[in-house]
Amino acid sequence: MAARVELFEAIRTDRRREQLSVRALAERHQVHRRTVRQALESAVPPARKSYSRSRPAIGPWAEIIDVWLEGDESVPRKQRHTARRIWQRLGAEHDACLSEVTVSRYVQAWRREHGKVGVEVVVPQTHEPGAEAEVDFGEFYAVIAGVSTKCHLFVLRLSASGKAVRVAFTSQGQEAFLEGHVRAFTELGGVPGRIRYDNLKAAVARVLEGRAREETERFIALRSHFGFSSFFCRPGLAGSHEKGGVEGEIGRFRRRHLVPIPEVDSLTELNDLIAAADRLDDSRHLPGRQFDIGTEFAYERTVLTPLPLDVFETGLILHPRVDRHSRINVRSCRYSVPARLVGRRVRVLLRASEVIVFDGRTEVTRHCRSTVKDSQTLVLDHYLEVLAIKPGALPGATALAQARRCGVFTAEHEAFWSATRSAHGDAAGTRELIDVLLLHRHMRHGDVVAGLAAAVSVGATSSDVVAVEARRHASRLGSVISDRPVQWPPTDPGRRRVVSLTERRLTDPEAVIAGLPPDTRPLPSVAGYDELLTRRANRDPQPPEIPVTGRTVS
Structure with missing residues (x-):
């Protein structure tokens, strides 16, 4: 095209300077006379005609x-x-x-x-600070405790500054949706005026005509508590551009910070990694912005609506019945509760990451929420009263296997159990172990393990010995076992030895053995009782006679 423009310029220049004819110009520039006429008419060459070509292949x-x-x-x-x-x-x-x-x-x-390729015209928008935010979920995978787990990334993004808060959950249920809002508002330090959503089931019970929606009760309560308004986009692809900021942000964050697939030990560790990535993104510059996200948000934070003083509970209340295995079924996962609750209904507070069980108003246990369908999470402590009656059920108990895997049932427990069974038999030895396990309800885990190690080291097979040594270990570390800290005498630790309470009573009462404090009380005396006997002997043995109808009564 540029060559034709230069040709037209040369033809027009020769015409002005030399007043050459069309034929002469055509001969000089080696073109057709039609081209010369076109150049004389316009300095811009006409568009080339398009001819329909045959398509022999297609x-x-x-x-x-x-x-x-x-x-x-x-x-x-x-x-x-x-x-x-x-x-x-x-x-x-x-x-x-x-x-x-x-x-x-x-x-x-x-x-x-056929009009199948089209671009919808989008009107540019200006977002005032603190006025609006967008919320959505995105999917990604992470290896949690060695298991590939599908996770859901909750994202709340402020439209003005571009500041986003992300929280990873293992479900997309309503409890995760609500908890994501609470954690995001807490992180931002305030609440935006309006939030845009698509038609998530956690917020929308039914889509009505136009923009009208029938919202869920829990979502209405959340909105009322924090004082923001909601805006719902059109369903499907037609409304995806209405919250394009958070849609694109999910994909960018996933490619930038979740590739390769993260490997963590727990969901808490995963959220710590995501929070660190959020802080790193504060240094990003959005297109057309003079300052980075962190600087823009520093101002927007000052115009957000302040957080309410009271706390919004994001958990859902359920009332499952405890089965004969002392378990409750919550969202296709089973969790253990104390065996005394078998056959009764309990109140469960289901949160995004934990399950809290109440008996009336008393909390009886709490579990980390399982991420595997049809799994069971059992705590050995919940079955101890039953195992004391049925000690033969302990070796194959599922709760014991889980306690071993998570490190609660340690090598010290195994060694003590083996020693007690050798000394007292399987049933009696297992009951001694159960007595030791009951100590965990009132003492720290590390203290009980130290007591087990001390007992095994001297061949003791009594739970009383473990209790004494655990108490002594706790006192050395300054921990409080009862209402008052226990003070032990400062004796040489190398000369101490483990003895039973019976042996302690048979020894010198002033000797300090096994770390017990000396008995400084005086010996019992009956002098007070002897004094009473003396007073009784000095009293008049015969009372005066009283005449009654001619008879005397003494």
């Missing part, structure tokens, strides 16, 4: 392709033909010898001709 198959593309109007969007799939079908079903790019160009032209 022509025989054009009708078949048209039928397939027209049939796509009645099938789901995600299962429609692509240009590559059409090319593959032509080769497999009709032995067509075509290049893929030939088919791709034809499909693109067909869709453009």
Whole structure:
């Protein structure tokens, strides 16, 4: 095109300077006289005419392709033909010898001709600080405790500054949706005026005509508590651009910070990694912004609505019944409760990451919420009263296997159990172990383990010995076992030895053995009782006689 413009310029210049004819100009510039006339008429060359070309390669198959593309109007969007799939079908079903790019160009032209390729016009928006935010969930995978787990990333993004808060959950339930809001508001230090949503089931019970929605009760309570208004986008792809900021942010964050797949020990550790990534993103500059996200948010934070003083409970209340295995079923997962509650209904507070069980108003246990369907989470302590009656059930108990895996049932427990069974038999030895396990309800785990190690080291097989040594270990560390700290005498630790309470009573009462304090009380005396006997002997043995009807009564 540039060459033709230069040619037209040369023709017009020669005409002005030398007043040459059309024929002379054509001979000088070696062009047709028609081109000279076009140059004299306009300095801009006319557009080239487009001629319809024959399509010998795609022509025989054009009708078949048209039928397939027209049939796509009645099938789901995600299962429609692509240009590559059409090319593959032509080769497999009709032995067509075509290049893929030939088919791709034809499909693109067909869709453009039929209005299937279009761009919706979007009006640029200006967001005032603190006025609006967007919320959505995104999916990603993480390896948690060695298991590949599907996670859901809750994202709340402020529209003005671009500041986003992200929280990972293992479910997309309403409790996760509500807890994500609370944690995001707490992190931001305030609440935006309005929040945009798509039609999540956690917030929308039913989609009505237009923008009208029937909202869930818990979502209405959340909105009322924090004082923000809600805006719901149009369903499907038609409304995806209405909260495009958070839609694009989820994909960017996933590619930037969750590749490769993170490997963590717990969901808490995963959220710590995500929080660190959030702080790193504060240094990003959004397109068209003068300052980074952190600087923009520093101002926007000052205009957010302050947080309410009272706390909003995000958990859901359930009332399952305890089965004969002392378990409750919550969202297809089973959790143990104390055996005394078997057959009764309990109140459960189900949060996004934990399960809290109440008997009336008293909390009886809490579990980390399981991420595996049909799993069971059992605590050995819940079965101790039953195992004291049925000691033979302990070796194969599922709760014991889980306690071993998580490190609660240690090697010291195993060694003590083995020693007690050798000394007292399986049943009696297991009961001694159960007595030791009961100590965990009132003493720290480390103190009991230290008591077990001390008892095993001297061959003691009594739970009383473990209790004494655990108490002594706790006192050395300054921990409080009862209402008052226990003070032991400062004796040489190397000369101490473990003895039973019976042996302690048979020894010198002033000796300090096994770390017990000396008995400094005086010996018992009966002098007071002897004094009473003396007073009784000095009293008059015969009372005065009283006459009654001619008889005397002493």
